[in-house]
Amino acid sequence: MRYLLQTVTRTAGRCRSLSGPPPSCTFKYFANTNSRLLMACYSSTARTSVEGRNAIVTGSSRGIGKAIAIRLASDGYNVCINDIPANQKGCEEVVSEIQALGRQACVAVADVSKRDEVRQMIQTSVDVLGPLDAMIANAGIAQAKAVLDITEAEFEHIFAVNVFGVNNCYAEAAKQMIAQGTCRPDRPGKIIGAASIVAFKPFQLLPHYSASKWAVRGLTQTYAMELAEHNITVNAYAPGIVGTAMWDQIDAQIAEKRGVRRGDIFKQFVREYTALGRASVPEDVAKLVSFLASSDSDFCTGQTQVVDGGIIFT
Numbered sequence: 057m058r059y060l061l062q063t064v065t066r067t068a069g070r071c072r073s074l075s076g077p078p079p080s081c082t083f084k085y086f087a088n089t090n091s092r093l094l095m096a097c098y099s100s101t102a103r104t105s106v107e108g109r110n111a112i113v114t115g116s117s118r119g120i121g122k123a124i125a126i127r128l129a130s131d132g133y134n135v136c137i138n139d140i141p142a143n144q145k146g147c148e149e150v151v152s153e154i155q156a157l158g159r160q161a162c163v164a165v166a167d168v169s170k171r172d173e174v175r176q177m178i179q180t181s182v183d184v185l186g187p188l189d190a191m192i193a194n195a196g197i198a199q200a201k202a203v204l205d206i207t208e209a210e211f212e213h214i215f216a217v218n219v220f221g222v223n224n225c226y227a228e229a230a231k232q233m234i235a236q237g238t239c240r241p242d243r244p245g246k247i248i249g250a251a252s253i254v255a256f257k258p259f260q261l262l263p264h265y266s267a268s269k270w271a272v273r274g275l276t277q278t279y280a281m282e283l284a285e286h287n288i289t290v291n292a293y294a295p296g297i298v299g300t301a302m303w304d305q306i307d308a309q310i311a312e313k314r315g316v317r318r319g320d321i322f323k324q325f326v327r328e329y330t331a332l333g334r335a336s337v338p339e340d341v342a343k344l345v346s347f348l349a350s351s352d353s354d355f356c357t358g359q360t361q362v363v364d365g366g367i368i369f370t
Contacts, residue, residue, distance in 0.1 A: 063149075065295075103363035105347050106350055107132035109183040111246075112178065114138040114168050114225060115195030117146030119300040123338030124192055124345045125150055126157075131346055133190065134160035136181035136369030141165050163361025168195045168221035174228050187236045190246035190349045191229035196268075197303050203263040206367055211264045218268035219275070220322045222249045226279050230288060239287035247283070248348050249276055251292040253364045258326075260312050269294075273360045289357040297325050298336040331366025 111128050115121040117139035125135045126230040128228040136146045136152055154161035164174035164180040182188055197217045199210060226247055233245040247270040258266035272292055280290040297303060299322075314321070326335045344363045347353050362370060 063251050107131060109189040110134045111192060112136040112138060112181050113192040113194055116150060117143040118336045120341050121194040122150050123342040124194060126153060126343035127346050127351060129154040129159040134185045136164050136185060137160050137165040138164050138166055138177055140167055168224055168235055169216040173225045175223040178228050178232050188229060188232050188309055189237050192345060193225035195221055195248040196250050198265045198306055200261045200306045202261060206264055213299035214264045214268050219271045222272050223275055233288055234286050241287055244354055245288040246349050247288060247290045248345060249292040251360045253294050253367050255294055255298045262312060273340060276360060277358045281340050291356055291358040293344050294360050294362045295341045296336050297369045329367045336365055
């Protein structure tokens with residue numbers, strides 16, 4: 057029996073999907089010589105549009121945050137760039153890159169561990185760009201240290217940024233979105249937080265960092281349950297071993313503890329833990345966040361999505 061691949065292309069006027077007519081679409085199906093339909097699939101050239109929507113990305117002067125901001129701008133978002141005062145120059149450089157893409161952008165310097173500053177950051181974004189559609193709570197810090205050597209102040213500092221900072225962004229963004237009245241079932245608000253692979257698989261010498269990222273998973277699930285009635289989805293992303301300044305710091309601290317050369321720990325972790333055999337780059341994470349910030353993820357909430365090259369399998 058012979059099978060033929062047949063393709064039919066139709067214009068938007070005669071081809072409709074659940075979300076409305078795409079500009080064009082293609083139906084492909086396999087048929088035998090008697091034209092009996094065996095399998096059909098649908099593909100569309102339409103791209104999910106977020107044109108003109110507005111997002112805040114915290115901790116976005118460099119690294120993963122910068123990659124997320126650039127990707128969202130490429131997708132059609134206007135973006136508010138945030139970081140602490142020491143990184144303001146980097147923020148301004150990212151703004152210039154986004155403006156070169158034809159999108160609007162602004163800087164809102166703030167320490168996310170302080171609720172008042174988060175509130176002002178959101179107000180700045182709304183004043184300059186317009187209603188808030190997406191909050192990406194990306195800012196975070198790390199420290200590698202043996203569990204019995206961590207001081208109370210060090211533990212509190214990690215939690216201040218990674219847990220309280222995420223909670224501040226989640227809460228204030230939700231309040232703003234609800235007050236705006238712009239979130240609908242067909243266009244929900246998007247709140248997205250930074251977890252980590254260590255929220256699933258803790259590493260030695262990262263106890264307080266691991267605990268803080270487990271907390272982000274819990275916050276994400278709770279907020280998702282409570283904000284669903286307001287048409288706001290809440291998800292998180294969990295990067296693996298990424299070539300960023302944060303992982304340079306982790307590598308250096310663990311290397312010093314174990315008495316090995318800087319760079320060796322990073323290479324060892326990639327070699328031993330990552331199925332795909334390479335370290336992640338910030339753009340790998342940005343692609344996932346792009347999905348979570350798009351309408352393609354409108355039916356996803358309460359999830360912590362792993363993007364780690366195969367360190368864990370869920």
